[in-house]
Amino acid sequence: MESAIFVQNLHKTFRNGSSLKAVDGVSFEVAPGEIFSLLGPNGAGKTTTISMLSALLKPDNGATGANDIRIMGRSLITEPLAAKAMIGVVPQDIALYQDLSALENLIFWAKMYGLKGTLLKTRVAEVLDLIGLTDRANDRISKYSGGMKRRVNIGVALLHQPKVIYMDEPTVGIDPQSRRSILDGVIALKNQGMTVLYTTHYMEEAQELSDRIAIMDHGKIIANDSHENLIRLVGQKTRISLSINTEPETMIEPWKACKGVSTIAIEESKINLLVDDSNKVLPRLFETAAAKDVRITSVEIQEPNLETVFLHLTGRALRDA
Amino acid sequence: MKSLTIALNDLRRSFRSTFALLFMFGIPLLVTGMFFVMFGNIKNTDAPVIATTKVALANLDAGNAQTGQLGQTLVDALQSEGLSKLMEVTLVKDSASAREMVVNQQAGVAIIIPANFSDSFSDTQAKVEVEFIQDPTLILGPQVVRSVLNQMLDAYAGIKITVAESLKMAENGNLSYDEISRIVTEYMAATEFSSDSTPLIDLRSPAALPKKNPMVSLVGPIMAGMMIFYAFFTGANTANSILREDEEGTLQRMFTTPTAHTEIMRGKFYSVGLTVIVQVTVLMIAARIIFGIQWGMLASAALTALAIACVAGTFGIMLVSFLKSTKQSGIIFGGALTVTGMLGMVNIFTGNPQSAPLGIVPLFTPQGWATRAILASMDGAAVGTILPSLLIMVAMSIVFFVIGVWRLQSRFA
Structure with a gap:
């Protein structure tokens, strides 16, 4: 079976005066319908990795130059638009227009994902229902609580029904109730057949959600297996x-x-x-x-x-x- | 067309921001409004600019059996509807009362028609003096009243001369008395010397140009200057949304959607142009309605507005391309736009566009060319006349756009 996400030999070095190797030869594959977590402390390279997988950062060529990112078989490097159409990205920080309502935000982002006409209206209504904000759809985002903003932030990524969804530490800085709601939502997405790439530094989340977990440290994946198999590493x-x-x-x-x-x-x-x-x-x-x-x-x-x-x-x- | 979606989204956000609305429309209209109020609060009408002058009028004319009550005719003329906004006439019984009213500042002017006013018409050699006394603390109002009175008295003098000359011709047998009567009547009609005549003062512009209100002529360039000054701020502020969205994460989120980076950037550039076009259009229409400002011929005004939007938008894009973050925008916009704006509009405030070197300085700034074009359009220039200014603005826009896009594309796309 073709991988939902195929990542090979990713490298990224930031040069701001000094040289910082943020990602150093990361490779992994995620099967369709799997929840795959990147677990690691802050600064491990998770967000840089997910940024490259979202086409926000261009990978370095690395030593061999044989790097590749494929989403549902489409190369993000050679066919970026086709590959990006398969992805929904939930950024770590809230990336919404605070001065627009949830409805206006969803309509705008739906258009950016190429949705039009009836399909657009239907999907916006479905997502509002999914994130439980139909009643407050016309309120400006700035008036929402942190948890509600997080839900809209996730909702945007689901508008075009992507095959793969990236969630970059979506539970940072929110209350336990909203966190629980998001974790349940991730499991629901998996049950709908979606592939989820989830980054977190909370081991409990990785443990609860993931089919497989890649542990990152200093830009490298130091272990990649199911929770049970990882535990076996320590006997x-x-x-x-x-x-x-x-x-x-x-x-x-x-x-x-x-x-x-x-x-x-x-x-x-x-x-x-x-x-x-x-x-x-x-x-x-x-x-x-x-x-x-x-x-x-x-x-x-x-x-x-x-x-x-x-x-x-x-x-x-x-x-x- | 996702670029249009981005542009319209930016436009909506701009017009939801109270701060942006204040800068785009509020301040330019408010500043112009302040000048408008300071200089007389007059719209595009024929109403006088100066305040009404109080006139104490003593008509001592005893009348004459042949010429009738000419003093009363003068009184009627001074009290006519056409002069009611220039002067408020109060009739008094004698010259002392009239003088007293001026001394007590109850009137700005006293006019005393002498007792022999009518008599003087039957005697062509007789002289007559109408006394004119004014409050020395007033200048403009009494001058206007004096001017009106002089005009009337000149008309009287003209009639008197006409009568005298006609009588001489009659004595020589060249004219019959019926013809003399017709000539005098026609002369009187020509002088419009009657109480229901049209206004005695009628300022006319050259025939080719529409009649201008002096207040509009004063406020018009100020409004044009304000519009250009703030259009450049709007251009820069809207372009700044690229950096703002970068910092808020929405730009990155756009990059994760199946949309080409170049199309996203194009959308941001469209939004700059659209926002400035809307601002300039709304300001021009609002200024026309509120202050009665004439922007010139439609084609000239429309093309100038478009050129202003282009040059303001692209100048903003170029400025933003040199910024690292929105934190720098306040200093850069404030400095660059204020300096270039002031230099570009120096002629509006000095009122002497031809003087060198002051007249040349604005031409080194885009605002200067924009000002030059809009003022020419307001003066009724045809497209052909302002075309050189427009072409220079377009050329500047291309240079600004190329620099700005090159820098921003290499950074974000």
């Missing part, structure tokens, strides 16, 4: 987060030497460890601390998840990476 390792009554650095070397500890890192004055079996390792950690006259003030045990995977792959926690 049965458990994440233990500890606080102590002195500088965290004091216990890094002693605990690193303990049997069963595979990774150790400091995050926000806490010490995070990946261990094989928490039941066996925890007593050793307490003993070592006692020997150094250090008191453990809090303990948190977490079963393996994407956070654990990121810690395992990079040695850093996802949130502070």
Whole structure:
């Protein structure tokens, strides 16, 4: 089966005085009807990648020059208009005309997607219904709440019934209720057969939504698999987060030497460890601390998840990476 | 035609913005309106510019059996409907009362018709003096009244001379008394010396040109200048929407739609042109209705308006192409447009377009050529006369557009 999204060897370097390699050889494929998440900390290269996939940024040629982006078989580089007709893009920030109403925004964007006449009217009405704003269609966007703006922002991308939809961190800065609504909406889109490329730095979202997850760090994809398979990367390792009554650095070397500890890192004055079996390792950690006259003030045990995977792959926690 | 969709969307947004509306229409009309009010609040009518002068009139004329009550005829003429907006006549019984009214500033002018006024007509050698006393603190009103009075008295003198000459001819047997009567009657009719005559003062423009109201002549160039000045601001501000949309993310969103980048940019350029055309058209129509300003022949005015829209829009596009962000726009627009605008319109405010070097300075700015074209059109110039100015504006527009588009396309498309 042909991929809905085919990305090969993307590179992008920004040169503003110094040189910043934002995307470094990214390749992946997304099957039709799949939700594919790009997970990574801020600055990992997710937005740059999605910008290149939206034809907003031109990829560099890279070392080999063999880069390509194909959407439903159409090359974004050689057939940009045909490829873009397959895509609906939900930008990270609200990209709407604040001084126009939701209805006027939707009509304008529908025209930009090439819709006309009855089809335009029908689709605008359907999208308004879908985002639950039919009653407030004539209100200006500036009068909407953050969540409502997000819904219109998503609605615009759905007007032309695209085969593929890109969602760039659509839940940033909104209330839990709106967030829940958006996540449910993404699942509904998948159920309608749409392919979704979703970027986020919230591992819970990636975990809940995604068929497959690509973890990005420093412009590279460091892992790309289903949630279950990614978890298997860390085996049965458990994440233990500890606080102590002195500088965290004091216990890094002693605990690193303990049997069963595979990774150790400091995050926000806490010490995070990946261990094989928490039941066996925890007593050793307490003993070592006692020997150094250090008191453990809090303990948190977490079963393996994407956070654990990121810690395992990079040695850093996802949130502070 | 997505470019048109973009242009119309921008147009709608521009006309929803109170700030933009104020700049596009409010301020130009308001400034012109201020001048209009300051200089007399007069529309395109034949009404006088100056205020009505109060006149105290003492008619002491005793009349004459042969010539009748000529003093009363003069009174009737001064009280005629045609002069009612120039002077408000109050009849007083004697010369002292008339003088007193001027002294007490109850009247600006006192006119005293002497007792022998009518008698003087029956005696061709007799002299008569009509006294004219004015409030020394007033200038314009009394001068107008004096001018009207002089005109009337000249007419009297003319009649008197006509009668005298006719009598001499009669004595020589060249004319019968019936013919003398007809000549005098025709002369009196020709002087329009009767209470129901047409106005004594009738200013006429050269026959080829329509009659102009002096107030409109004063306010017209100011309105034209305001229109051009703010059209350039509108051009720049509308072009600035490219940067604004870039910062708000809507431009990038457009680029993600199946629309060619060049078409999107074309739409933005159309929006600049359309917005300025609408602004100039509305201002011209509004100024015609409100202030009675004549913009000249339709073809000349329309082509000039189009050329102004072109040069203002493209100048704005070029200016915006040099900006990195909208944060710079206030300084750049304020500086560049104010300086070029002031230089371009210097002749409107100095009132001497021919003087060098002041007359040449505006020609280095697009506003200067726009001003030159619109003033010529307002003076009734035909298209052929203003064509050189229009062609220079078009040439400037092409240069501005090429620079602006080249810079913006390489940045966004």
